Amino acid sequence: MTKKLFLLDAMALIYRAYYALIRSPRITTTGRNTNAQFGFTNTLFDLINKEKPTHLAVCFDTHAPTERHTDFSDYKANRQEAPEDLLASIPDIQRIIRGFNIPCVELDGYEADDVIGTLAWQAADAGYEVYMVTPDKDYGQLLIHPHVYIYRPPYMGSKEEILDAKKVCEKWDIARVEQVVDILGLMGDAVDNIPGIAGVGEKTAAKLLKEYDTLENVLENADNIKGALGEKVRKGKESAIISKKLATIITNVPVQFHEENFMLKEWNSKELIDVFTELEFKTLGKRILGETFNAFQSAPAGVQTDLFGNVVESAAPAPKAEVEEAAATGFQADKNINNTLHSYSLLDTPEKIKEFITVALQQTEICFDTETTNIDANEAQLVGLSFSFSPHEAYYIPCPANQQQTKAILALLNELFSQPQITWIGQNLKYDLLVLKWYNVELKGALYDTMLAHYVVEPEGRRSMDLLSAQYLGYEPVHIEELIGKKGKNQGNMRDVEIERVKDYAAEDADITLQLKQALHPLLKEKDVEKVFYEVENPLVKVLTDMEFEGITVDVDFLREYSKELEREAKQFEQNVFTAAGVPFNLSSPKQLGEILFERLKIDPKAKKTKTGQYATGEDVLLKLAANNPIVSDILGYRELTKLRSTYVEALPQLLNSKTGRVHTSYAQAVAVTGRLSSNNPNLQNIPIRTDRGREIRKAFIPRDEKHTLVSADYSQIELRIVAAISGDPNMCEAFKLGKDIHTATAAKVFGIKDEEVTKEQRYRAKGVNFGIIYGQSAFGLADNLGISRSEAKEIIDNYKKEFSGITRYMDSTINFAKENGYVQTLMGRKRWLRDINSSNFTVRGFAERNAINSPIQGTAADMIKMAMIRIHAAMQKEKLRSKMLLQVHDELVFDALIEELDVLKPLILENMKAALPLPNEVPVEAELGVGQNWLEAH
Template identity: 40%
Template structure:
């Protein structure tokens, strides 16, 4: 039997948005709803194996129901822009999945699904409807099953007529009557005031329809009878509003709705854009558009790449000495191939050198041999220019094998990133395609992906790696020209290229960890956690599973009688937002919040960091991703040292375990003060902001004074907190929804606060207006160092896409310039340390902070040198300010 799966697009997108944290990719595009929607599609494809598939969306806010009741859905809050901007992405994903989608002006997704389920049932199909809306239960039949989402969207409860009877003691059609009596606040359907689900079910048990309940209204006693009689018309109208219309005028073509699998290349491209890395790894996109899972079929042998266009010479112990005499003279391109995401632990697979029409391949084992000494010297020679793909990674991989790499004069991966930082596809084939060149074989075709990864035979490997050197040479020639044309050569050669070497040196140096200190902090945390658990049990007067939302909900809302703030389909919510609002209601809530925070510290940052210590060095060697964020910010991995929490004192204490690697040395920390707001003052030329920074005022206090119209001594903590939230919110393009969540205020109040801010800081408003106009004209925005970010959606007809692009246009020059400044400071600091022959080592960059280890006799000098370099990295119309501290460990220095 054919199976038709119907998805309520708006319902599932909304539930995914609120169920998942507010995720975003490196371009700043929010992706949590899109990610949740995608995981549900994958699960449905696997579990249901549909032959036909349709996702229905609402086409607009006005439907035929508004003709009879203008207040229909009138109480709903405006959709947050963080969700609105994801609908185009979700529709693009649905298309790439090969799934039909439909919307029609004047009708809701419910009506489209109601119509399609009827037609599918009449055609003899099995029908499954996926939604979070209980109204859909009226569509259930022996052939139509309703899968209602639970726990956000991670689970569904399947309803057929028998299950509806079991749960509600109703037949499916009576769901309309249930809604007619009790109404639906989410849709602003009135029902009968005071009649909830329990009362409505009781009434329907005696009289099975709204009409029959009303006919017997005189027999209903007391206040309930009065309400039923007084609101009879409301009940009839409510039932009508809740009735799904099943005759939507639409072309029913089963071929259009047939599901034959996803479009592999299109879906892979979207996953890369949205940075759904785990999903990319899970799916086998090389399987074409079958939708096959990488976990399924046996892996076949990797096909050999197309015949290389250059001669490949495999270097061996026999010909290596002869090659070393003259072969390196004409080499212009180098490629270092290693398996593994983390270059500090990656396995070196091979080296390739490109020289004109010839490519040379060298196995890793030979690189360490005496015969390879000329090659090692060539790699280390700073006077010999080399063009590579990902200098940073290559330097780290070779350094761990005792082979220095220097003289890298061009990096095609870095250039591709600068030319379009929103494109996360930095593979050589992708670069070739983008530049109009014939593309070589992709790595996945040669090595396989994920669990299928395998190093191929030497002839295949050598041909593939030497083809990479040819690609590097061809791509580099075109990129150099494009960088020059776009005025980005300075950014590339003066900042990003030298920074790659600085980052590699920092990472290889690493930062010393004191395991005993970490363990001691872990023991202290465990003691505190145990005390908290005991206190929680004492307040609850019983033991329960603290990690079970259901059991916690029973304690808080049933046993202790705390008010329910927010409901989910499985019961009252116990998320952080809810607990924060309940904190003042009962002592147990603060203990639960502390328990959650400390438990995460214990598992993620005590146990997690201990696992990352390299035994041979006793240090942690993080890896900085230089080409991942659209704003130019660095991203730390393996482990992520930029996310160590410092708001909690217990989190800050973790920094005590980061110590100097030499006895008698000190840790020195230098942190830019409010660098993004200073950049905003310079770019916007807002007189109030400039004046505040020139007088070294606390900018949040100044903002509170101006927005609230009070003097400095009248600014209280809440005023300053609100001002701080809106200050940084402006920098990051916050919406009224985002600000309302941060401050726990209504969206209307948040909108008014933002509007007051712009009324006061008119230079900022003018900048925002002008930068959006500039982006519409040019299609991109730039930082002060001419780093570009393209915004193709800035002129989109779709409001949500356009709004996202506008917010991005406003904040990218600010965030990007701040990122450029600290990168400049890192490059300049590395140069000064070398020029002045100091022993001090630069170890970490964490947001706006640089961390060094310093000999005792250089501390005083560094306390002058570091702020001098950092504050002078880039001249602005307001002073840059750097705060410097030193100590025996990172904790003392911060």
């Protein structure tokens, strides 16, 4: 068997892992960013699992200076400081590497690539196939040895790539891999601040090497190189020589490849379990360690197990005071049902239930939870209900499979549910309310959702009950898979589980949630987010419950015919493409498409390739080529139609509820950090509206019958109105007060003309800058977006900032506020914490600064429409209207309106939308309303 050695460039992979998740960081319950740890561990495990190396090592840089720094003091001087979270990840990653029993190799005075180069050549001489795991292009020079390769792991959806000498030469357009250092000496390397020759890029360097073979020959023949290039080479001679030396990887580092030290060994599972638990890598831990990790995770505190989960020694349960003290000092979940005093009662007779109700009626706060047969509340049946109103005490009422018997139990409980003075506490209460609604049961009292309390306290990160319990109570609840052997709440058949075990599991949920309420409640005041919790998030739960319960009717016949129409048109686009290409091919294959467009048809001589070596054929690339290439327009048309057909037209009928025949989307209230609602099954937020074909899908959403019609109400340019209001910019505020078209008014100011003189093109550009500037768009981004020159884009932005100086002041003051306070907030006091706002790394800090500007705008818009929904829902109930609010999509609300109620409903909707959240500086809020026999017609 061939011996395979893999050498990992640690820091290159750590940086890559960290930045891959920069837009959606993994944050633990203790506030730790684990992007780098998670990504590196995934890469390492996948490599071991897939490539089956016999030997492996991870090589690190050290902080000690190297010979390169001595030769050239500016070596790597332009590198920005590493993000604090990335630096903090290194000890964890080294622990993980030790846990895999893999050696870490580093040596003062040398960089990781020097160590890797030396070990690679030593191992290759010893008969090994050596793979250097790195995204760094400089390693190509080491492939002079025939048994040494570069291994680029999968990244951002791309596949892994193995480079040999031939592929490296093709990438650089050189004849021999020895020329990698020559080309780097000529062109330099901006990443390492290697200067090269000023004005010489990659293509010019490759051209020079084709003619002169080596950098030294290029310099010797500088006088023979004509024109400006010759002058550049002559001036840059010394720079080129030092650059080649800086780029040359040292292969005689005083390290030695001893194969027994690098051989893969049995993992240290205990070390891995410890670090994975600390980093909250539950899924990844199970993926790597299997049941070993599960056994450790589920083993009760006070019970010692071996690495396979077998109990080796039992300990007496800790006294209650000690357990509580331990929970108060940290986040480790050292408490559980086996070592914590509790009293969970089974109420399995009418007499016991009535006795419980008598006590419960004396309470002002009751925590409750449902156990069901399905994670979809609209399809679920009750298995049981649990209640708690004192910590460590709870009650469980089982509900039989016989639905009539369950309804009889609910009838007994109705006296309790109908009490308006009781506040009902729960975790993700919308699910429980929706389940009960299918049994015609409603809770009359106020609600307190612990998931939403945590959401406003800490909008980022995860918030399952298990995680919150560990963080705030130091308690690990019983896991559902312990009962039914599957992942996911309420999957499997809980009715087959012994009733005592279900009782403990269900009652514990209610008990823990009650304790979470007590832990989270003081934080609402401490973080000053009580207003947004009590006036926005909590009241919205019942509104969303009613909306999800109603669902919306879908015209399946229309979708069936539309699917056929899209299929016919897609085939026509496909045929057009084949005719233009002169050959049929797989249009869904990026590889084949790239070869057709850029090799066969040569439509773009500057076509770029992805990291996998394929031509880039993404939508952004094709859109730029479409204007002058009909084949590209046909490709985009084909893609649009096939995506619409598969994602929406054919998928929607599959989502019809078995009981109602309607589509019931589920709204996620505690996901988006800005406060926006998101939806799934189906995701209504993503239904396309920018193209005619995409908008047609809205025709499929129709009223429930001929007595109803759809009403759509939409806020008008709400985010720009919010920008004007919170910035107080006089020009923008005035435009809205006078009822002007904001983009026309902006164009008039930016271009220094009268409103009536503004052209369609100028309005389009003003619209681009209006929306772009508040999201941190640069002149480069605006130029790319509008298809204009950078100088023109810069001029537009400069004029915009001059005419709307209040916007610039808002952006600057908001960033300064965030730097001083660590957060920004909406008009309702919704906060977003920006932990990286003072980062020394400008990439990370810039991302936080953009969020600082965006979040108050997007968050205020989110608060406004949520408050409008609450007001409209209450007003409709007060008027006893039979019309229903069905959907919320971005800034739009959709209603199933009884035609005879339209005269009352329409002004009611508009008045409550406009009055939901008045804006400062007297900026008016406007909404528009339409009526139709389908969503498109109403919109």
